[in-house]
Amino acid sequence: MINNPKDIEEILxxxxxxxxxxxxxxxxNVEKEYMKIxxxxxxxxxxRNEKNYYLSEDYYDFYLHMSKTNRTKENNEIKxxxxxxx
Amino acid sequence: MSEETLVGxxxxxxxxxxxxxxxxxxESEASKGHWLGRGIFFFENLYYAVEWEIIGVIKHEVTNYNxxxxxxGIIIAELNTENYKILDFSEPQxxxxxxxxxxxxxxxxxxxxxxxxxxxxxxxxxKILEQLEIKKQKKFLSxxxxxxxxxxxxxxxxxxNLPGDFISCVQKQICVKNPHAIxxxxxxxxxxxxxxxxxxIKKNRGEKND
Numbered sequence: 001m002i003n004n005p006k007d008i009e010e011i012l013x014x015x016x017x018x019x020x021x022x023x024x025x026x027x028x029n030v031e032k033e034y035m036k037i038x039x040x041x042x043x044x045x046x047x048r049n050e051k052n053y054y055l056s057e058d059y060y061d062f063y064l065h066m067s068k069t070n071r072t073k074e075n076n077e078i079k080x081x082x083x084x085x086x
Numbered sequence: 087m088s089e090e091t092l093v094g095x096x097x098x099x100x101x102x103x104x105x106x107x108x109x110x111x112x113e114s115e116a117s118k119g120h121w122l123g124r125g126i127f128f129f130e131n132l133y134y135a136v137e138w139e140i141i142g143v144i145k146h147e148v149t150n151y152n153x154x155x156x157x158x159g160i161i162i163a164e165l166n167t168e169n170y171k172i173l174d175f176s177e178p179q180x181x182x183x184x185x186x187x188x189x190x191x192x193x194x195x196x197x198x199x200x201x202x203x204x205x206x207x208x209x210x211x212x213k214i215l216e217q218l219e220i221k222k223q224k225k226f227l228s229x230x231x232x233x234x235x236x237x238x239x240x241x242x243x244x245x246x247n248l249p250g251d252f253i254s255c256v257q258k259q260i261c262v263k264n265p266h267a268i269x270x271x272x273x274x275x276x277x278x279x280x281x282x283x284x285x286x287i288k289k290n291r292g293e294k295n296d
Contacts, residue, residue, distance in 0.1 A: 001090070001167060001168070001171065001172065002090050002092065002167055002172040002173075002174050002177070003172070003173060003174050003177055003179035003180050004171060005179065007171060007173070007229060007230070008179050008180070008182060008183065010229075011183055011226050011229075012182065012183065012186055014222070014224050014226070015183070015186055015187065015218075015226075017222070018190075018218055018222070020190075020194055022218065022221050022222070023187075023190060023191075023194075023214070023218070025217070025221065026214045026217035026218050026221060027191075027203075027214060027217075029217045030210060030213040030214055030217060033213060034206075034210075034213075
């Protein structure tokens, strides 16, 4: 079922129990992750830049999921994995 | 009540189609970086599915659009909405979760921080929910087999030497976390409809490549 009201209500109810401290910690962890992504962003950007490619941020976001973990296999596998799975 | 349906398109190299039809999708390593997390990705709209694939091929320096069209295979998948849980953030019921968290952030954080998070769109809030799941040992997103959301548009883009840009329309993506939620998959053969889409992408993206 799409957007089962019972599921949504459960989540909203459980979110009511989240304290500001927990939310703050979550946001800090997300920031750490974003910093890591931004770093790799630049790495890919530089890599592409050398090849005279400037990819849009949209493409970076989508590209990251397949490039981060299998970068060394990129040449062999990426053509076949584009968008297949994150 | 009429039965809900959810159909997604996935474009890939034509050589992958047979394997996907016979064996299903292969999940690669999970990455924290992707905006909807780990899963099999579909687009609700065929145009964007094809466009993403073509962009991916362009970066490998294949720039002949006839060749790109020939190499682009398309899978159409129907999801089982009856027996699996689907969270669609692009509908009001799903968006309520976003709105709830955004309100807490707005009420408790500086305006600058709130605007920053708002600018990051769904992706940021989804990641907050993932973190809260870990912290609270509760299932928020993980109780769902499929998550749908509209891709956040970046209006301030880096300069690009790829020709054209996305057509600014609703770009809804479907992330299938549980492959069993995929009811059927089949190849969408090239037709007048796909030809029209390729021509539109070519017009938007490829004229400089010919």
